Amino acid sequence: MSGSTPERRMATMAAHLRDGEETAKEGLIVPWPTAGVAAASVFEHIQQAPEDPILGVTVAFNKDPSPMKVNLGVGAYRTEEGKPLVLNVVRQAEERLLADRTQNKEYQPITGVAQFNKLSAQLILGANSVAIKENRVTTVQALSGTGALRVGAEFLAKHYGKPVIYVPVPTWGNHNKIFPLGGVPVKPYHYYDPKTRGLDYQGMIDDLRAAPVGAVVLLHACAHNPTGVDPTEEQWEGIRKVIRSKQQLPFFDCAYQGFASGSLDTDAHAVRSFVADGGECLIAQSYAKNMGLYGERIGALSIVCRSAAVASRVDSQLKLVIRPMYSSPPAHGALIAASILGDRDLFADWTVELKAMADRIISMRHQLYDTLKARGTPGDWTHILKQIGMFTFTGLNPEQVQFMTREYHIYMTLDGRISMAGLSTKTIPHLADAINATVLGLQGQS
Amino acid sequence: MAALARRSRRFISSSSSSSAAAVASSGSWWKDVQPAARDPILGVTEAFLADTHPSKMNVGVGAYRTDEGKPLVLECVRQAERRIAGTNFMEYLPMGGSVVFNDHSMKLAYGEEASVLADKRVAGIQALSGTGACRLFADFQRRFKPESHIFIPVPTWANHHNIWRDAHVPQHTFRYYDPVTKGLDFAGLMEDVKRAPEASVFLLHACAHNPTGVDPSPEQWKEISALFKEKNHFALFDMAYQGFASGDTNRDAQAIRIFLDDGHQVACAQSFAKNMGLYGQRVGCLSVVCDDTQQAVAVKSQLQQIARPMYSNPPLHGALIVSTILDDPDLKALWHTEVKGMADRIITMRELLKKNLVEAGSHLNWQHITDQIGMFCFSGLNPEQVDRLTSQFHIYLTRNGRISMAGINSNNVEYLANAIHEVTREEEAEKAA
Numbered sequence: 001m002s003g004s005t006p007e008r009r010m011a012t013m014a015a016h017l018r019d020g021e022e023t024a025k026e027g028l029i030v031p032w033p034t035a036g037v038a039a040a041s042v043f044e045h046i047q048q049a050p051e052d053p054i055l056g057v058t059v060a061f062n063k064d065p066s067p068m069k070v071n072l073g074v075g076a077y078r079t080e081e082g083k084p085l086v087l088n089v090v091r092q093a094e095e096r097l098l099a100d101r102t103q104n105k106e107y108q109p110i111t112g113v114a115q116f117n118k119l120s121a122q123l124i125l126g127a128n129s130v131a132i133k134e135n136r137v138t139t140v141q142a143l144s145g146t147g148a149l150r151v152g153a154e155f156l157a158k159h160y161g162k163p164v165i166y167v168p169v170p171t172w173g174n175h176n177k178i179f180p181l182g183g184v185p186v187k188p189y190h191y192y193d194p195k196t197r198g199l200d201y202q203g204m205i206d207d208l209r210a211a212p213v214g215a216v217v218l219l220h221a222c223a224h225n226p227t228g229v230d231p232t233e234e235q236w237e238g239i240r241k242v243i244r245s246k247q248q249l250p251f252f253d254c255a256y257q258g259f260a261s262g263s264l265d266t267d268a269h270a271v272r273s274f275v276a277d278g279g280e281c282l283i284a285q286s287y288a289k290n291m292g293l294y295g296e297r298i299g300a301l302s303i304v305c306r307s308a309a310v311a312s313r314v315d316s317q318l319k320l321v322i323r324p325m326y327s328s329p330p331a332h333g334a335l336i337a338a339s340i341l342g343d344r345d346l347f348a349d350w351t352v353e354l355k356a357m358a359d360r361i362i363s364m365r366h367q368l369y370d371t372l373k374a375r376g377t378p379g380d381w382t383h384i385l386k387q388i389g390m391f392t393f394t395g396l397n398p399e400q401v402q403f404m405t406r407e408y409h410i411y412m413t414l415d416g417r418i419s420m421a422g423l424s425t426k427t428i429p430h431l432a433d434a435i436n437a438t439v440l441g442l443q444g445q446s
Numbered sequence: 447m448a449a450l451a452r453r454s455r456r457f458i459s460s461s462s463s464s465s466a467a468a469v470a471s472s473g474s475w476w477k478d479v480q481p482a483a484r485d486p487i488l489g490v491t492e493a494f495l496a497d498t499h500p501s502k503m504n505v506g507v508g509a510y511r512t513d514e515g516k517p518l519v520l521e522c523v524r525q526a527e528r529r530i531a532g533t534n535f536m537e538y539l540p541m542g543g544s545v546v547f548n549d550h551s552m553k554l555a556y557g558e559e560a561s562v563l564a565d566k567r568v569a570g571i572q573a574l575s576g577t578g579a580c581r582l583f584a585d586f587q588r589r590f591k592p593e594s595h596i597f598i599p600v601p602t603w604a605n606h607h608n609i610w611r612d613a614h615v616p617q618h619t620f621r622y623y624d625p626v627t628k629g630l631d632f633a634g635l636m637e638d639v640k641r642a643p644e645a646s647v648f649l650l651h652a653c654a655h656n657p658t659g660v661d662p663s664p665e666q667w668k669e670i671s672a673l674f675k676e677k678n679h680f681a682l683f684d685m686a687y688q689g690f691a692s693g694d695t696n697r698d699a700q701a702i703r704i705f706l707d708d709g710h711q712v713a714c715a716q717s718f719a720k721n722m723g724l725y726g727q728r729v730g731c732l733s734v735v736c737d738d739t740q741q742a743v744a745v746k747s748q749l750q751q752i753a754r755p756m757y758s759n760p761p762l763h764g765a766l767i768v769s770t771i772l773d774d775p776d777l778k779a780l781w782h783t784e785v786k787g788m789a790d791r792i793i794t795m796r797e798l799l800k801k802n803l804v805e806a807g808s809h810l811n812w813q814h815i816t817d818q819i820g821m822f823c824f825s826g827l828n829p830e831q832v833d834r835l836t837s838q839f840h841i842y843l844t845r846n847g848r849i850s851m852a853g854i855n856s857n858n859v860e861y862l863a864n865a866i867h868e869v870t871r872e873e874e875a876e877k878a879a
Contacts, residue, residue, distance in 0.1 A: 048743060324577070
């Protein structure tokens with residue numbers, strides 16, 4: 001194998017830059033006669049931004065010609081055949097939409113499709129939610145989870161004094177960009193325990209106790225990204241008590257409802273327990289994974305308030321955040337999601353398809369674990385079974401990850417996170433070989 | 447992992463006595479949140495919908511209506527949707543959006559044969575319609591030219607002010623509309639462009655200025671371009687109505703082509719909301735002309751870094767529709783016909799409104815109705831007159847007197863003319879006295 005992946009990328013980049021230079025020499029830039037100064041760009045000084053650490057993995061994967069390559073980078077579901085999946089209920093909803101000649105393409109309201117918002121709140125809070133019945137919940141359609149978080153951040157920056165948000169270590173990388181850019185500085189709290197590859201519960205509680213009164217606390221509702229480590233119900237209770245005792249404001253990021261355990265209600269437990277105590281919180285939902293609507297960018301931001309009057313005012317202020325960002329959200333994904341959520345049969349079929357995705361992931365966990373045990377790979381790999389959701393935090397370090405990419409064409413993020421959705425019965429043995437080799441410190445065995 | 451945990455421990459605040467404001471445990475964190483003012487434009491439609499009067503008219507928001515007063519889904523869009531239904535995965539687009547879509551957008555804006563495109567020196571990224579494109583540029587300007595301000599015409603689309611405010615870029619205005627002539631204040635514009643500091647950033651409406659409908663002539667654009675060169679100013683074109691203004695997409699992009707010919711490196715915020723009727727799909731493009739390919743790659747990568755923490759990547763459906771149409775010669779030809787059809791209907795309504803005002807007996811000068819171009823007519827009505835139009839005649843428009851021509855049709859144009867004549871009688875009497 002000639003050259004490592006990063007070296008190959010550098011070579012490609014260098015060739016690209018060389019081309020640019022030659023072009024500049026050939027077509028000499030001549031300042032326009034009437035120009036007061038030389039016709040250089042006002043953006044001359046701009047440096048090329050680094051690849052996004054997560055999305056960059058797929059970019060590198062696509063460039064690799066090896067037939068053995070496996071993409072365990074970005075968290076998008078893949079079938080056993082390694083293909084993306086469009087759910088049947090989504091196709092059905094789409095067809096209905098297409099056939100409905102009364103549908104038009106007009107602007108949605110600033111806060112999005114009303115029916116979608118209502119059903120989305122019900123999905124996460126439960127159809128019998130007291131908070132919903134009392135009109136204390138304001139929900140706006142958002143651009144998937146990212147958009148919901150960003151609108152929430154900008155709202156907090158405008159209306160919550162000088163907010164600071166505490167985020168778990170580690171967390172989804174984009175959290176650390178969204179909040180500061182939205183005007184909310186980020187501070188960390190202990191979460192993952194590398195020794196147990198599980199939750200550092202005491203560390204988390206200590207940090208929340210030490211954090212100021214009124215701090216905002218980011219909580220992954222279920223299937224923590226990137227670790228797959230979730231608190232137990234008992235631990236959630238402990239966390240809730242501390243947060244409420246410090247009058248801290250929970251901000252839930254819920255990107256995997258139904259996808260984690262296979263049950264929509266089970267996965268909503270943590271959020272519902274917080275709302276049940278009557279307190280306030282923010283909730284960001286995404287339908288990217290659980291409805292497979294990734295590219296349509298559909299999600300929601302809900303703010304649970306103490307009273308209906310407050311909720312109404314909050315709703316009006318959310319509009320002022322959204323309008324200068326994109327005016328109103330895209331309709332297509334919302335109409336599909338609303339169709340599924342609002343139709344009894346489609347909803348029932350959806351839960352079946354959702355469970356099937358979750359079950360396949362769980363099956364991959366078992367197969368990987370069994371294969372590693374069969375190889376006699378050193379170490380305790382039970383965390384593969386204990387962790388939940390799309391990802392496994394393998395515990396491998398960056399050097400080990402780079403080894404696996406270089407020698408085995410395994411593409412994953414440097415923090416050791418693998419997307420279980422990218423695995424299949426066929427590719428598990430290859431991954432197990434790679435892990436085995438790296439743990440044993442073996443040299444390349446292409 | 448352990449090292450990371452150790453490092454992070456140092457970040458945890460160890461203060462237990464809080465510096466945050468005390469909050470009563472039973473009070474809401476949001477009790478000081480005031481009700482926000484309704485959006486001046488979108489609030490008009492809300493009020494219209496609540497009105498039950500049979501003759502009510504919505505000439506507020508700029509969304510096209512047929513002569514039957516109905517929203518329109520273009521046939522080319524329906525065909526494109528049928529083609530793509532059931533055939534695509536719904537995977538994430540790249541952060542910069544669909545490359546095919548971006549290429550088509552930029553060709554449309556700059557011209558199929560544009561040398562800047564052939565030289566591959568334009569950075570283009572898919573954006574959330576025109577609003578999203580402007581916001582990306584504003585955030586980009588803030589990050590990479592933090593000392594720069596934005597110069598915005600008076601008047602302009604109200605949301606422009608919100609966008610640059612939320613991006614924390616200081617704003618200035620330049621003269622544009624002359625309320626006396628109801629046309630362009632060209633002398634004022636040139637003076638303000640000259641007076642602005644060297645290398646200022648200007649927002650220009652490429653065609654069909656919103657809200658006035660007043661555009662510079664090609665000769666005036668050439669003069670503006672020359673002055674921009676002298677002052678080394680940067681031009682961001684907001685182009686929301688290409689094809690919709692005159693019916694001809696090349697003609698409507700003239701201002702941009704004039705600037706390119708003069709060697710300016712412009713930026714362009716494009717929207718497909720009106721010209722393809724894709725309002726709710728939120729499809730647009732932000733492009734920035736650069737020195738060379740290397741710089742274009744760098745600028746695009748940085749624009750993507752702004753999109754990532756805002757929405758990660760843009761929505762798929764609208765981009766697929768636009769690409770499908772612009773990629774197919776037949777669909778593209780159909781689109782050109784349909785957008786010309788919309789533009790022609792608007793132009794016809796302008797003529798009809800003016801004619802009906804004359805026939806209603808108004809002696810005021812309504813020449814500006816047919817001089818102005820695009821979706822909107824800046825009627826010259828003052829807020830009090832507008833309020834009367836609403837309260838007395840159930841006609842809904844924004845208080846600056848902006849009328850959306852698309853809301854007018856052969857059934858209601860006479861009603862509108864009579865109503866306008868009624869509320870301007872006093873003005874007419876004053877002028878006659």
